[in-house]
Amino acid sequence: MTATIQAPTVSPVAPTFLPLYRQIKALVLRGLEAGEWKPGEAIPSESELAARYRVSQGTVRKAIDELAAENLLVRRQGRGTFVATHGEPRQQFRFLRLAPDHGEPGPYASRTFECRRGRASAEAARMLELKPGDAVVAIRRVLLFGGEPIVLEDITLPGAVFKGLTAERLAEHEGASIYHLYETDFGTRMIRADEKLKAAAADPTAARLLGVAAGTPLLSVERVAFTYGDRPVEWRRGLYRTDRHHYTNALY
Amino acid sequence: MTATIQAPTVSPVAPTFLPLYRQIKALVLRGLEAGEWKPGEAIPSESELAARYRVSQGTVRKAIDELAAENLLVRRQGRGTFVATHGEPRQQFRFLRLAPDHGEPGPYASRTFECRRGRASAEAARMLELKPGDAVVAIRRVLLFGGEPIVLEDITLPGAVFKGLTAERLAEHEGASIYHLYETDFGTRMIRADEKLKAAAADPTAARLLGVAAGTPLLSVERVAFTYGDRPVEWRRGLYRTDRHHYTNALY
DNA sequence: CAGTGGTCTAGACCACCAA
DNA sequence: TGGTGGTCTAGACCACTGC
Structure with a gap:
């Protein structure tokens, strides 16, 4: 069988052949992007999707395999396949790679100093x-962490997406992942991020907020996070x- | 068919059931570890392995899929499956995550100051x-990079494994990945590494070797690399x- | 052209979970 | 017990490489 769900896009250089399971993957991805199934919810079973798209279960399986490998879906044997969410404890610290040098991580908290609306700088834009x-x-x-200020963060968000975001809303959310808030209150799911790390000397403001001497070397982590x-x-x-x-990192 | 290559290990907590493809994976891994196929060489074809282990090609395929995902094997359509190596240009900088802030990476070089044999400190041990x-x-x-000293590295290796390693040998190897040298000269293939990143102030020695002022914030990268x-x-x-x-990092 | 990996199918059965 | 994902098989055909 050479069923073609959608004609392979003919583009220069790029693959001249798009496997069926990739097409199915793109269709499921489109459903996720359109919010057909919400974070935490189950998507249809493999056999149901196979029937819907008129392909074998094995083909659906391979499509879902890739989406699960990319952390967009979570498989649970015997229960179903679910849309990944930042609400679960396991996903909580997926994007925070900080670990204590010794012992177990202490209790976590966040303190918001500022949450204001403004205009994008050239860099932010x-x-x-x-x-x-x-x-x-x-x-x-x-x-x-453990009551000690460890990280000072400046977060910039597009105002059009995060309309009703206030300091109060952030405070209520205290203790949970901010990505969970994005998800529940603004329908925006974070799926990937790029980071650039540097070493920098603490300026007076950062030094004060982190309780260190000005000039102390700090790890600067610049992150851009992406959705679908x-x-x-x-x-x-x-x-x-x-x-x-x-900051921990594993290389393979 | 419920062929069992080796009886599943019964261990507390851990999986009470080891899929056939995992058993095959373990067998191939054992072959890699034993040097049955050297880095850069092809392993037997899927059908050949299927015949050898008396399983279907699909089962071998799934085992190899996982090993390829872990960068231990490299599949090349139409040619075969090969043992990964640090010698290929693509693998060259797999473990070096440094990128210039602007523009393309400049030409790379290394200068070895010291290569001596000694005794393991408590920390090194x-x-x-x-x-x-x-x-x-x-x-x-x-x-x-581009003629500028960017990284100062202190590398500690177990003497028992790296017997004939000298500064001369390192110099001859100039320009290529040091992991390639480990592979070709000492039969030790690096497959994984853990890194811990911190910010640190340049001490006088580091400052001199890197051409910066003492006290300059530097990114400290501590890495432990592992073989099979x-x-x-x-x-x-x-x-x-x-x-x-x-230092670049991607989060998923 | 032969040989390799890559895709797709159909069907059987197993492991796990919830009701 | 029924439904879900997980494993395994056998066979067909496609895409790519090198001779």
């Missing part, structure tokens, strides 16, 4: 693919105290 | 799972200048 002057939301907060279709929806810069913590 | 006082090789070198069976075989600490470069 470039990072978020906006036009300079477009509306943005700027958040400044500190993350505490590689659309950037968050730009943040974090300054990490690394005297008793470190 | 812990990192490399040796006993304090065991033989080690200590290397100090600088990595240059999660055996640590390299411990290194790098100090990165991040005034015009940054």
Whole structure:
């Protein structure tokens, strides 16, 4: 059988042949993007999708395999396949790679200093693919571990997407992942992020907020987070105290 | 068919059921570990392995899929499946995540200052799972990009594994990945590494070798690299200048 | 052209979960 | 017990490589 769900896009250089399971993957992805199934909900069973798309279950399976490998879906044997969410404890710290040098991680908390609406700087506009002057939301907060301030973060969001975001709403959400808030209150699911790390000296403000001396070396983590279709929806810069913590990374 | 290559290990908590393809994977892994096929060489075809292990080709395929996903094997359509190697250009910088802030990466070079044999410190012993006082090789070198010194690295290796390693041998190898040298000259293939990142102030020595002022914030990258069976075989600490470069990371 | 990996199918059966 | 994902098989055909 050489069923073709949609004619393979003929583009220069790129693959001249799009496997059926990739087409199915694209269709499921479109459903996810359109919100056909919400985060935490189950998508239809493999056999149901196979019937819907007129392909074998094995083909659907391979499509879902890839989406699960990309952390967009979560398979649970005997129960079904679910749309991934940042609400579950396991996903909570998926994007925060900080670990204590010794012992177990202490209790986590966040303190928001600022949450105001403003206009995108040239840099913010470039990072978020906006036009300079477009509306943005700027958040400044500190993350505490074991009661100690460890991370100072400046988060910039496109104002058009995050309309009703206030300091109060953030405070209510205290303790949970901010990505969960994006998901539940703004229908925006984070799926991927790029980070650039540097070492930087603490300026007086950062030094005060983190409780270190000015000039102390800090780990600077600049992150752009993306939702479906590689659309950037968050730009943040974090300054990490690394005297008793470190940023972990695994290479394969 | 419910063929069982080896009785599933009955262990507490752990899976009470080991799928056939995992057993095949373990067997292929054993072959890789034993050097049955050398880096860069082709392993037997899927059908050949299927016949050898008395399973279907699909089962072999799934085993190889996982090994390829872990970068231990490389599939090349129409040609075969090959043992991964650090010798190919594509693998060259797999473990070096540094990128210039602007423009293309400049030409790469390394300069080795020191390569001496010594005894493992308590810390080195812990990192490399040796006993304090065991033989080690200590290397100090600088990595240059576009002629500028950017990284200062101290590498510690278990002396028992790296017997004939000298500064001369390192110099001859100039320009290529050091992991390629480990592979070709010492039969030790790096497959995985864990990194811990911190910010640190440049001490006088580091400052001199990197051409910055003492106290300049540097990115400290501590890495333990592993070979088959999660055996640590390299411990290194790098100090990165991040005034015009940054460490990149992708989160999924 | 032969040989390799890559895709797709159809069907059987197993492991797991919830009701 | 029924439904879900997970495994395994056997066979067909396609895409790619090298001779």
